[in-house]
Amino acid sequence: MAKIIVVTSGKGGVGKTTTSASFATGLAARGHKTAVIDFDVGLRNLDLIMGVERRVVFDFVNVINGEATLKQALIKDKQLDTLYILAASQTRDKDALTQEGVERVLNELAQSFEYIICDSPAGIEKGAFMAMYFADEALVVTNPEVSSVRDSDRVLGILSSKSRKSEGGDGKVREHLVLTRYNPARVAKGEMLSVDDVKEILAIPLLGVIPESQSVLTSSNAGVPVIREENSDAGLAYQDLVARFVGEERTHRFLAAPRKGLLGKLFGSQ
Amino acid sequence: MNRPRPALELKGRMLPVTRLRVLRDEAEAIRAQLQALAQQMPQAVAGMPVVIDADAATDLRALLAAVREVGMQPLAVGEGPLAQMARILRVAVVSADTGKPAAERPPAAGAGRAVKPDLPPASRVGTRIVTQPVRSGQQIYAEGGDLVVLAAVSAGAEVIADGCIHVYGRLAGRALAGARGDETARVFCRKLDAELIAIAGIYAVSEQINDGPRGVSAQAYLQDGRLMIELHQV
Numbered sequence: 168m169a170k171i172i173v174v175t176s177g178k179g180g181v182g183k184t185t186t187s188a189s190f191a192t193g194l195a196a197r198g199h200k201t202a203v204i205d206f207d208v209g210l211r212n213l214d215l216i217m218g219v220e221r222r223v224v225f226d227f228v229n230v231i232n233g234e235a236t237l238k239q240a241l242i243k244d245k246q247l248d249t250l251y252i253l254a255a256s257q258t259r260d261k262d263a264l265t266q267e268g269v270e271r272v273l274n275e276l277a278q279s280f281e282y283i284i285c286d287s288p289a290g291i292e293k294g295a296f297m298a299m300y301f302a303d304e305a306l307v308v309t310n311p312e313v314s315s316v317r318d319s320d321r322v323l324g325i326l327s328s329k330s331r332k333s334e335g336g337d338g339k340v341r342e343h344l345v346l347t348r349y350n351p352a353r354v355a356k357g358e359m360l361s362v363d364d365v366k367e368i369l370a371i372p373l374l375g376v377i378p379e380s381q382s383v384l385t386s387s388n389a390g391v392p393v394i395r396e397e398n399s400d401a402g403l404a405y406q407d408l409v410a411r412f413v414g415e416e417r418t419h420r421f422l423a424a425p426r427k428g429l430l431g432k433l434f435g436s437q
Numbered sequence: 438m439n440r441p442r443p444a445l446e447l448k449g450r451m452l453p454v455t456r457l458r459v460l461r462d463e464a465e466a467i468r469a470q471l472q473a474l475a476q477q478m479p480q481a482v483a484g485m486p487v488v489i490d491a492d493a494a495t496d497l498r499a500l501l502a503a504v505r506e507v508g509m510q511p512l513a514v515g516e517g518p519l520a521q522m523a524r525i526l527r528v529a530v531v532s533a534d535t536g537k538p539a540a541e542r543p544p545a546a547g548a549g550r551a552v553k554p555d556l557p558p559a560s561r562v563g564t565r566i567v568t569q570p571v572r573s574g575q576q577i578y579a580e581g582g583d584l585v586v587l588a589a590v591s592a593g594a595e596v597i598a599d600g601c602i603h604v605y606g607r608l609a610g611r612a613l614a615g616a617r618g619d620e621t622a623r624v625f626c627r628k629l630d631a632e633l634i635a636i637a638g639i640y641a642v643s644e645q646i647n648d649g650p651r652g653v654s655a656q657a658y659l660q661d662g663r664l665m666i667e668l669h670q671v
């Protein structure tokens with residue numbers, strides 16, 4: 168049975184789209200047939216990060232409105248034949264996402280995909296609500312700062328009370344914490360919350376910690392999800408995250424600041 | 438038989454109000470304190486329904502103006518030094534202290550055994566038990582009884598009970614016990630980090646709680662009308 172996974176946070180700019188792109192790519196690279204949907208109507212950028220922006224003909228809203236079939240709108244990844252992208256509309260307004268429409272598209276996707284990743288817009292309004300409502304699992308993306316953690320906490324409350332799973336009484340949405348833009352040096356200086364602080368406040372299982380990394384920007388500018396960058400710490404952290412998601416054991420890396428100075432260089436830093 | 442449709446309906450409802458007590462007749466100090474409070478907790482103060490009590494007579498007109506200036510809504514004045522002026526200004530006057538009509542006050546301690554009223558025994562309202570974390574933006578109200586939260590209450594969340602509140606996780610949000618005026622209600626938690634604790638409308642915000650126990654097992658209760666927050670050890 169297909170699994171619907173929402174990537175959500177409440178706050179904007181924390182790394183949802185970056186995470187959606189790498190997570191979907193990582194699952195697909197392991198052979199799982201995966202579709203990733205951009206729910207950010209009006210502000211689409213998943214297609215940019217996935218490097219398919221010049222191949223978008225039809226989008227999610229077209230499919231909901233019956234102006235295109237799902238088959239026409241799904242964009243196949245150039246490298247992975249298990250990965251498909253459904254872009255958001257740049258021109259429509261948010262009301263275009265109706266609950267019935269979203270459900271219909273998800274049901275159709277569920278017939279042929281293993282994983283359906285929903286990249287949520289920021290906020291807790293309609294678009295974000297639609298992205299999370301049908302989810303079986305949620306990646307809650309948080310930055311190590313108080314306002315981001317607070318917003319994630321709020322989203323967790325909504326997931327536990329207003330999702331299809333919770334309303335139907337058939338269990339709860341499985342929650343995973345993804346801590347992104349983690350900067351151990353700033354944590355050490357007390358400028359940011361630590362992994363343990365965030366874990367204590369949100370009290371959900373930690374799936375991955377993604378370090379703050381220059382390579383995220385360069386790879387998204389190049390239209391390549393950072394998980395494909397074998398030499399990037401953020402890319403490796405996303406690979407670990409996907410491995411953990413499918414049940415492999417991986418210890419968390421990149422939690423400590425790299426050692427500086429000659430000794431650090433001689434002995435390598437990690 | 439056509440009865441006219443009623444134009445009115447009366448419903449007995451409880452409304453949580455804050456009692457604002459004037460301790461000193463110093464208009465400027467009162468104003469300054471109100472403004473500081475409004476800055477500290479703008480959301481709580483905006484529209485907050487208050488009943489004004491006073492230990493000493495003060496200029497009620499100026500006081501009402503100052504209270505309204507910060508966005509509070511004065512509903513009434515408690516019986517006492519301000520009552521006469523309130524009646525002149527046509528402001529409602531309610532009984533002092535608990536807000537209950539004086540006749541309904543429980544007999545004072547030592548007055549012997551209370552006569553059993555001719556009523557069926559009060560039915561006990563069950564305790565409300567919450568097993569999931571109470572997250573930011575959520576509010577839980579245990580009407581008529583106690584509230585037990587087995588998980589954490591996050592910052593930005595609010596738990597309210599007419600009776601006691603027990604939180605077995607970290608209490609980082611707001612906890613309001615005795616919401617309908619029960620002054621014997623208490624708040625217990627395993628890890629105190631609260632934004633606000635209130636019992637029967639007497640509250641302390643995080644800044645005030647800060648001086649006391651923090652991050653430890655604690656309880657809050659009222660003693661002579663003062664909110665006590667203490668380390669709780671067994």
Ligand SMILES: Nc1ncnc2c1ncn2[C@@H]1O[C@H](COP(=O)(O)OP(=O)(O)O)[C@@H](O)[C@H]1O
Nearest residue numbers: 179180181182183184185348378379380383384
């Ligand atoms: N681990 C990271 N290190 C550095 N920059 C990052 C990281 N994750 C995300 N960013 C940057 O943060 C910005 C917002 O990321 P994005 O994924 O679009 O967030 P959201 O979808 O939550 O709004 C982008 O400029 C992105 O490049």
Ligand SMILES: [Mg+2]
Nearest residue numbers: 183184207287
């Ligand atoms: Mg985004």
